[in-house]
Every structure is written in structure tokens, then in C-alpha cells.
Amino acid sequence: MTFDAERIARPELAGLPVYDPGKSSGDIEREYGLSDCIKMASNENPLGPSPLAMDAVSKALPNIYRYPDGGARRLKEALSGKLGVPGESLLVASGVDEALDLVAYAFLAPGDEIVVGEPSFSSYELAALTMGARIRRVPLRRFDQDMSGMLAAVTERTKVVFVCSPLNPTGSIITAASLELLLSELPESVLLLLDEAYVEYVTDEDYFDGLSYVEQNPNLVVTRTFSKIYGLAGLRVGYAACDPQVAATLNKVKLPFNVNLLAQEAALAALDDAEHVRRSRELNTRGRDFIYNVLDELGLEYAATQANFILFRMDSFGEDYFERLLKQGIIARDGRVLGFPGWVRITIGDESQNLKLQQALRALAG
Numbered sequence: 462m463t464f465d466a467e468r469i470a471r472p473e474l475a476g477l478p479v480y481d482p483g484k485s486s487g488d489i490e491r492e493y494g495l496s497d498c499i500k501m502a503s504n505e506n507p508l509g510p511s512p513l514a515m516d517a518v519s520k521a522l523p524n525i526y527r528y529p530d531g532g533a534r535r536l537k538e539a540l541s542g543k544l545g546v547p548g549e550s551l552l553v554a555s556g557v558d559e560a561l562d563l564v565a566y567a568f569l570a571p572g573d574e575i576v577v578g579e580p581s582f583s584s585y586e587l588a589a590l591t592m593g594a595r596i597r598r599v600p601l602r603r604f605d606q607d608m609s610g611m612l613a614a615v616t617e618r619t620k621v622v623f624v625c626s627p628l629n630p631t632g633s634i635i636t637a638a639s640l641e642l643l644l645s646e647l648p649e650s651v652l653l654l655l656d657e658a659y660v661e662y663v664t665d666e667d668y669f670d671g672l673s674y675v676e677q678n679p680n681l682v683v684t685r686t687f688s689k690i691y692g693l694a695g696l697r698v699g700y701a702a703c704d705p706q707v708a709a710t711l712n713k714v715k716l717p718f719n720v721n722l723l724a725q726e727a728a729l730a731a732l733d734d735a736e737h738v739r740r741s742r743e744l745n746t747r748g749r750d751f752i753y754n755v756l757d758e759l760g761l762e763y764a765a766t767q768a769n770f771i772l773f774r775m776d777s778f779g780e781d782y783f784e785r786l787l788k789q790g791i792i793a794r795d796g797r798v799l800g801f802p803g804w805v806r807i808t809i810g811d812e813s814q815n816l817k818l819q820q821a822l823r824a825l826a827g
């Protein structure tokens with residue numbers, strides 16, 4: 462007997478790719494016979510997790526035979542106290558990725574449309590495609606999302622507009638004025654999802670607080686994560702802040718125990734570890750300036766970033782620029798899969814990783 466899964470599954474799924482997270486350092490070391498590869502590809506925190514979070518995980522280990530709190534009440538209370546958003550406006554999810562899926566699941570049906578920047582973070586499209594929605598892509602203006610272009614792409618079928626700030630993969634931010642433009646011009650029936658996964662790294666003093674717009678704008682959903690500055694990517698925890706009715710809808714469609722017990726304990730502890738956040742932010746700002754200098758010295762073009770990664774141009778090293786960087790023991794993200802062929806996106810590392818990147822680029826430049 463054969464089971465034709467492709468034919469029997471929802472037609473929207475036919476031809477959908479499986480997300481490719483890139484190769485691990487172990488894979489690359491084996492493939493290229495290297496011994497000390499470093500992965501600077503996934504925008505993880507080079508300082509690792511908060512020590513308080515590690516402690517909290519150890520203490521919670523004996524309890525993992527229990528189900529976690531499906532409502533993540535303590536974490537919501539802590540987030541609410543810290544961010545000034547009421548608990549009923551929060552969805553705690555297994556990473557922003559799950560929050561995006563839940564938005565798609567709750568609000569999108571075949572024939573609906575979403576609007577995204579092109580390129581932008583790939584999960585927006587994947588979540589929407591899974592539900593059979595159509596994607597309207599609005600090319601970036603150089604490194605920035607084109608707000609008026611995105612507004613112009615809205616039709617009566619549009620259900621969600623995705624804006625990412627800082628934007629993966631360029632690191633650019635939107636201004637308060639452009640957020641306000643979107644909020645005032647979008648039809649009330651269109652959800653605006655503002656993904657601020659990297660917001661804690663922003664150093665631009667004019668940057669706004671996305672959460673402060675939630676109360677007045679019932680169609681705004683702001684997403685944030687513990688995967689980046691809090692260093693908990695492996696535990697999968699993030700959240701969305703939105704109108705209580707939207708939150709109630711999202712909470713209806715999530716799995717009953719979507720965020721595991723250790724993740725909740727770690728997130729609670731990490732939220733309290735202001736010192737770890739401060740150190741991570743400072744390390745990132747210093748690393749960013751160091752890498753800017755390296756790129757300037759070598760005459761390599763780059764996008765000014767407000768996040769923990771830098772997109773820079775490498776096609777002057779030839780078509781095989783990505784493999785050449787790999788052979789130097791540096792795993793970056795190839796711009797060819799990010800909509801910037803000829804470029805790479807590199808996660809800002811700690812001092813030794815950034816030095817290794819400097820050596821690698823100098824070696825390639827000869």
C-alpha cells in the first residue's frame with residue numbers, strides 16, 4: 462500500500478519548502494577538514510544564556526515530570542510588570558516563530574493576502590503559505606522597508622502586513638513616523654505585525670517603543686523574543702503583545718502547553734538579569750564598531766545595523782565568496798538565500814570571534 466501524502470494533505474502544502482537552518486559548525490568541520498569553525502550565522506548571543514537563567518533551569522529540573530503552566534501566568538505577570546502591557550494583552554509562545562504561525566492560523570485562509578518586505582524574515586511567508594494565503598512582496602528601498610509601497614500593496618484581500626524592525630537581514634529600523642503612517646492608513650480590518658525580535662540591541666536614540674502603540678491600536682501585534690539578547694534560542698520562548706481580543710484569539714489556537722517548563726523558568730530569570738542584557742548589548746555595540754572598521758579597512762560595502770548582525774558585500778572575492786569564507790572557518794549566512802546575492806549576513810560575535818572574522822577577511826583580501 463502507498464499513501465500519497467502530497468495528494469491527501471492540504472493542497473497549500475504542495476511544493477512548500479522545509480525551513481533550512483544552514484549547516485552546523487560540526488558539519489562544516491567534517492566537510493572541509495577544519496578543526497575550529499565558528500558559527501556566526503543564526504544571530505545567537507555570543508555571551509550565551511544569562512547565568513540566572515541557567516540556575517533557574519537547574520533548579521527546575523526535578524519538576525520536568527509535570528506539565529508546564531499552559532497560561533504562562535508567572536511569565537506574563539513578569540512581562541506585564543516590566544513592559545507595562547496588561548497580562549490579557551500577551552501571548553507567550555514557543556518563540557516568535559510559533560507566534561507567527563498562530564497569527565497565520567487564526568487570521569489567514571486560502572485566497573487571503575499578506576504584505577511583506579522583500580527580502581524580509583522568511584517565517585512570515587512560510588506561515589502564510591502554510592495557510593494558503595498569497596504573498597505580496599514589496600522590494601526594499603536599498604536596505605529599508607518601503608512603507609508607502611507596502612501600503613499601496615494592500616488590497617481588500619489583505620489580512621496581515623508584516624514589518625520587521627530591526628529588519629532581518631539588513632538591520633535597518635523603521636521610524637516612529639512610518640509606524641504611525643501605517644497605523645493611520647491601514648484599513649481597520651488589516652492586522653499590522655511589527656516583529657521586534659532584535660529591539661533590545663537598538664542604539665538609535667530616536668527609536669520608539671513599539672509596545673506603547675498597542676493600547677491605542679487594536680490591529681497592532683508586536684512580537685519579541687528571548688532567543689536573541691536573552692540568549693535562550695535553544696529553549697524556544699517569545700511573546701506577542703496586542704489587543705486583548707486578538708490575544709484571546711491567538712491563545713485559543715495555541716497548543717495547550719506550548720511553552721515548556723524549563724523555557725518559562727529560564728525566561729523569568731533572564732528577564733530579571735539586567736546585567737546580562739547590559740553586557741550583551743555593550744558587547745554587541747563594540748563588536749559592531751569593530752566589524753565596521755574591518756569592513757571599512759577592506760573597502761567592503763555594508764548596511765548600517767541596529768541589530769546583532771551585519772549584512773556586507775563579498776562578491777569582490779569572486780562567485781565562491783561564501784565557500785571561501787567557510788574555508789577560513791567562518792560560517793555566515795549566504796546572501797543568496799536572503800535575497801542579497803553577493804552579500805553575507807554575519808552575526809556580531811565576541812572579541813575573539815570578531816578577531817577571527819577580521820583575520821579571515823584580511824586573508825581573503827590577500
Ligand SMILES: Cc1ncc(COP(=O)(O)O)c(C=O)c1O
Pocket residue numbers: 503504555556557558559582625628629656658685686687688694697698699
Ligand atoms: C526577525 C526575526 N523574527 C523572529 C525570529 C525568530 O525568533 P524565535 O527564536 O523567537 O522564534 C528571528 C530569528 O532569527 C528573526 O530574525
